[in-house]
Amino acid sequence: MLLRATLLVSFGLIASAAPAGAQLLTVDHPGQYTQEDIARGSLLYNAQCFACHGRDGDQISGVDLRRGQFRRAQSDEDLAQTITRGTPGGMPPFKLDPAELTGIVAFIRAGFDTSASVKVGSAARGKSLFDGKGECATCHRVAGRGPRKAPDLSDIGLARAPAMLERSVRDPSSALQPINRPVRIVTADGTTIRGRRLNEDTHTVQIIDDRERLLSIPKKGLRSFDVITESAMPAYAGKLSDDEIADIVAFLLTLRRQ
Amino acid sequence: MTRRVAVTIALVLVALSGAIDAQVTYDRLLRAQDEPQNWITYSGGYSSQRHSLLTQITPGNVRNLELKWILPNQVFGAWQSSPIVVDGMMYITQRPNDVLAVDAKTGRVFWQYRYTNSPDARVCCGANNRGVAILGDMLYMGTLDGHLVAIDRTTGRSLWDVPVGDPKLGYSLTMAPLVVKDKVLVGSGGGEYGIRGFVAAFDAKTGKELWRFHTIPGPGEKGNETWGGDSWKTGGGSIWVTPSYDPALNLTYWGVGNPGPDWNPDQRPGDNLYTDSVIAIDPDTGTLKWHFQFSPNDPYDYDSVQIAVLADLNWKGTPTKAMLWANRNGFFYVLDRTNGKFLLGAPFVKVNWASGLDANGRPIPTPQPEGMPTWPGVQGGTNWYSPSFSPRTGLLYISAWEGYASVFRKEKAEYVPGRNFLGGGGTPYTGVTGAPGVRVGRATPINSWTDAAGNGAVMAIDPMTGQKKWVFKQFDVTDSGNLTTATDLLFTGGREGHFYALDARTGVELWKASLGGQIANGPITYAVDGKQHVSVISGNSLITFALRD
Structure with a gap:
């Protein structure tokens, strides 16, 4: 019953966050943005946006581009409009051609993730692996359950893009912040x-x-x-199959509790 | 050198033992007074006296206070939050809905929780949040988009999140919740949006709603007859400060905000219960035990969102469970908190909207002619600024605005869901046409309104007589809360950014730190490793003092 309530709350959150929230390419918008657009947007972002918004898009108070937190924008059109018109007393207007604009929006919506190779499997299977064979739950805490030794993963699906998650599972030390x-x-x-x-x-x-x-x-x-620069977490490359890692990544992407 | 190492070791050990994860049980909340090293509820304990039993800082040594650390806020706007401190850990909120876990000794941050509000969130008066509550290993915070969130005290991650009020209709949670037994109690702001206010209780473990009491009675409920027509539907009655609690009587006491529309009483004929009232609610069931209305059919926006200060007095020879209340409407009240009976009332600032109070404490209205000033003005004789009561001096200490008036106007307001529902307004009065009046907050470093528009004061009120024992005047107004200690110190501040230690018995200034930014929260005190600290927020900085080492 408790679990059920928790799940319902989680779903409620995802639903209510959806209009304004992060829309990771691989989860919500398969195929909506092309890899080409995202790559173009990445270059443009570094040239035009980086100075104020920063590498991770979170340098302006109340705005976290990578995680989809905006002051005003909800739709892609809103985003494009904010970019081309600027904001009163804040962001200057940018003159971009339509393809560039599409690229920037794609890059933001993709959570700044330019990699195309990340395989995302089944979240349900990923959950079983997380709790069972992978033994992730013996160290990580999710939604108030589990030990606090390792980082709490309740919002990891919002905080990390798929490529980063995959790397953390395969080779934690290389991805350890x-x-x-x-x-x-x-x-x-x-x-x-x-x-x-x-x-x-x-x-x-x-x-x-x-x-x-x-x-x-x-x-x-x-x-x-x-x-210590080495992660306390074991590397799963070789321990789990590529498909199993893809399943775990899928499960982690569903962890979006605010 | 050897000695220094030894001291360091000792400090490390104390730091470790102090950090052992002791659960904050309801029993600890009940006996907050017994652990003065902590500050575990918004008002320092259920009786909301904001009185600490710590004695290290005294009138004799207060001049030796020195800066220990500053925590700057990266978000601009009035920082109205009040921290809590539990076993060396401080929890403070910052705009819009962040929570920080701070080492109370060094000001270094362990974790930051960030809540992203829905774009639907709307608040009349800034993205305020006034703090968190704690029970077990969970922290509780209300959000601007009308949610209540539980946060893991160790990891800073949310454990549950429940919608409490619809932000599209103007419901928002800005008060620090109060935990009673196994429940989290919270009320909703939104009095400028034509909401129907409420207080509600949630299961602390799961977030399940257990009861809800509407501050505006619906059809068939007692009090609905005090609303003409359908006016109850948009009657306001917001709640935006933390209630008090008397465990022996098992009653929570809530200050209720203004009726809607704020300034046009013609649209809501009747007394408009329970707006501008204190309501006594059973925390187990949400049932109303009694109420007392300060300002019936209010046309001035005199929210009764003050903190109910609970004090046990020897009232004319009878031990009395009293409630002390300096109201935004300019009158100070003493009530019997067992039944809401009016014991005493007296103005503490200039008042001309009423000629006085009758035998039951009901005001005798004297509305001013159109265009003429009404005292006190729209922000009131006082407001949400936390008072302090010292059982040692027997005095109530409040932040007041003296000589401050507004010219009120009313107009027809049409209710549009989610939009302001005001029905007029109040313009601060200066006596000089075109001169600026007191603004809601400090916007520039120049006090362009001067004391011609009003001045701030800390007042020590004797509840037995309703008379002021002393007044500590400030040139600009003050939104500061107050804190007293068992060494008869009173800590307070104001918009000018001065942070004061006064002699609580005489009002004489003993120490001052000029911090620069407006002080719009209540100072708190706590101890870590046996050392007493005092924290206050000035402008965008949380600043902590202790005696020189």
């Missing part, structure tokens, strides 16, 4: 703390340790503080 790197800390009294980095500055580091505690640790006086 530096901020998420495991840390090993030995305090002055010899206590060892292991965890995952959440934030860091010159004087302190914030981690979640292997007992799921949020700790803010002053660096001064530590016996050692190591940041």
Whole structure:
């Protein structure tokens, strides 16, 4: 019953987010944008939009282009109009020809993902693999279930494009975000703390340790503080078949809880 | 050197032990007073006294407060949120609906939760959010698009998300929810959109709605007769500040907002219950136990969205469970919180819309001629700014606007779903034609309206007499909340950006930090590793002080 309620809520979210929300190419709009358009848009984005919106499209307050969060635009036409007309006191108008405009919109709607090779399988099978054979659920938390050791994946389908997800499954260390790197800390009294980095500055580091505690640790006086570049997660390339990985990617793409 | 290392080790150990994931049980919420190192509800405890038992900072050493850390907000606009602090972790919201988990000792952030509002969200007065509630390992936040969200306290990810009110019709949640027992209680804003207000309770674990009480009674319900015709349908009665709770009486106390349309009472003949009222609601069932209406058939937008301050007084020789309430309409009230009986009322600022209150506390209206100023003005003698009550001094401390008036006008309002439903307006009065009046918030560094349009003040009101014990005047108005401590300090601020520590007994200024940005939240205090901190928001920065090391 609880699970059912959770699922319903998730569905509600997806439905309500749909008009304004991220519309990943592979999930909602198969074939709507051509690879050619997306590639053209990518080049144009880097030349025209990058300076203000940033690499990940999230540098303007209240706007996250890659995740489909806009201030005004809902439809592709709205997006195109915002680009060509600008916004009052904000974004300047851009003069683009129709093909360029289509490209930019395609690139944004594709979640900035220019790769064409990602295979997306069955989300239902992916869920079984996630909970079973893949043992993903033994470390990852989804929608309030599971341990907090590894990153919570409840919104990973919004946060990552398919190519990035696939890479994370096949070869986690190559896709491990530096901020998420495991840390090993030995305090002055010899206590060892292991965890995952959440934030860091010159004087302190914030981690979640292997007992799921949020700790803010002053660096001064530590016996050692190591940041490990290798992911704690096993690489699944070779462990799972390509089809199974595609299924897991499909399942991860459905995780879009806000 | 050796000693320094030892100290560091000690601090690390304390930091670790302090961070052990202790669940915030209902029992802890009930006894918030017993853990003064924490600030675990919006108002610091169910009685909403915003009074801390911490004693490290005193009138004698307050001048040694120094800056410990600043958390800047990347989003512009009045930052009205009040943080909570639990076992060394601070949880604060920022516009529009972000939550940050902050190390209360260093100001460093563990995680940030971002909620993307539907483009349908509409709010009259800015993308405000006033904070979160906590129970177990979950945080609860209302959103501008009318949702209630539960967030995992450790990971910062949402656990459930339920729609509470339709944003297309102007429903929005801006208040910090209140947890009572196993329920999350919240009400909806939207009083400028012709909503039908409500408070509702949700299962803290699942988000399932358990009951809903409409602040505007429907046909067949008691109080519906106070609305002419169909006017109840668009009657307003929004809720946008956190209620108080008396566990012994098992009653929650909610301040209800203005009727709709705001300024044209002709469109809603009658008293318009339960707008501009305090309602006492059973948190188990959502049933109304009693109500008290401050401003019947209100034409001035005098929302009663103040925090109900619960205090036990020796009232004329009888121990009395009282409720103290300085209202936007310019009157201060003492009520018996067991039954809503009116005990005392007196104006705390200039009032000319009523000549006084009758024996039952009902105002005796004296409407001003068209075009003439009405005191207090549209923002009121006070507003949503949190008061503080000190059981030590027996005084209620409020932020007030003195000498502030508006010229009101009314016009016919047509209800269009999701659009403003106002019926007129109020123009701040300055006495000089064309001179700027007090604006809703600080927009420029120059106070162009000056005290000719009104000034701010912190007032210490004696609830036994309704008289002011002292007044601390400010040149500009103030939207600051107030905080008292068991060392008789009063922390407060104002639009000028000065953050003050006053002597709570005398109102004498003991310390001031000029932070620059308007202070539009309530300061809080807490302790980490045995050290007392004071946090306040000024402009776009959350600023934390403690005594010099």
